[in-house]
Amino acid sequence: MTAPFRFPRFFVTSPSPCPYLPGKQERKVFTELSGQHAGELNDALGRIGFRRSQSVAYRPSCPSCTACVSVRVVAEGFAPNATQRKLMRRFGNLEISACRPWATEEQFDLLRRYLATRHPGGGMAAMDEHDYSDMVEHSPVRSYVVEYRLPSENGRPGELVGACITDQQADGLSMIYSFFAADRPDCSGLGTYIIVDHIQRARKAQLGYVYLGYWVRGSQRMEYKMRYQPMEVLGPSGWSPMPAPVARPAAMPARVRELV
Template sequence: MTDQAFRFPRFFVTAPAPCPYLPGRTERKVFAELKGHDAGEMNEALGRIGFRRSQNVVYRPNCDFCQACVSLRVLAQRFRPSRSQQRLARRNADLEIHACEPWSTDEQWQLLRRYLAHRHPNGGMASMDSGDFADMVEQSPVDTVVVEYREPSVDGRPGKLVGACLTDKLSDGLSMIYSFYDTGPEARAGLGSYIILDHITRAGAAGLPHVYLGYWIEGCDRMNYKTRYQPAEILLSGQWQPMAPPVPEASAERLAHQGGG
């Protein structure tokens, strides 16, 4: 790839499809292929203007008459966990965490299958097979790891895999591409939140300023969890701007009783 090709990658646009987040709307994506020796630089440059990676492609919403999807990143160096987040971290402090090379395993695949069946049975990934999962993990032209979360080992044997996250390592932070975790009746509560907390902690300890959490949609309940990690920034009109922290439920109730808006 020449310097000119890096500066001006070829972009394509998908056909309209039903929006998975906002009923009654359609979505389109603009995307480009990541390839060549400077794929990492291209991934980072486009990531800072709102693109996300999937295998060897970067994409961004490009919907007609809608700009609801907003990129969000946590400021890892300034992050201070809330009391509930501190309790969550203490409850899961016994988990053994390893950043592994991006090679798919059957154990990871089985965990993902259970996660999708419970959380997203009708989602776009529900029809994945083990080959699709291997492609998702292994087809990365950038610096990627699979962060595994396991129950404590016993007699030298690895503990049960209860969570995993496909994560890109960037010069300015960590980008959480996709996380999945145990959701069964015996599962630990709050594993998904703990995985995000751990990534923020890891970025902070490494001196990295950001953890990229993908897209947030105001008013979409499925996205509300991303606002719990403050301070954060959102990308508006091409500029990263401070995100107003959510009003705690108790405070919102007080405002309502007082006639606040």
């Protein structure tokens, strides 16, 4: 019996400054996704913590740090909290479509606005249209750009306010990268809604999980991923439930503290 695909060759990047934890160095192990079995290979690697970027699958391989761990939401068990339910109502009139992985000028303009608002000076800030096209279109697996638009008017499509590059794997949806109109006050919370919408999509498609990439222990930027429960984390023995975060008690008003 022969294997469905040849065992891939893996490579390791040189150490570079970690974008999440000050003073740390990051290193990645990666392999190429190519050929007729690229999708199967991507599925297999996704189950052991790899992520896709264009035609490459990678995962952290830092010799002195294990803060990055793969996380995924269990779609069937997910129950939105009060904040998430409020956002589902607020954005319930958006028109959503799963488009083929083809980059558009409208998507790139939205991405530039998002990066300027949320990640100025970040590693993606210098992307041009060609870079964005590569990110979207150079996919050897089953990928989509899920677009979120304001309601159409007079037969014309509404404004694009959100998008997510998404892979459909054998056991779930993998959210590669999402962005939205963070410069619009009426789009506050849309990033959360996009994740909730993907969880609902996975459930309707009878897919078990939504892969959210890596949660970085100690990085405040990654704390938002803990809001989607139940969640599983990948450890040395495989995937296991991650305990839900304990809600922090609300701070007492100043006048009350003075009386204590």
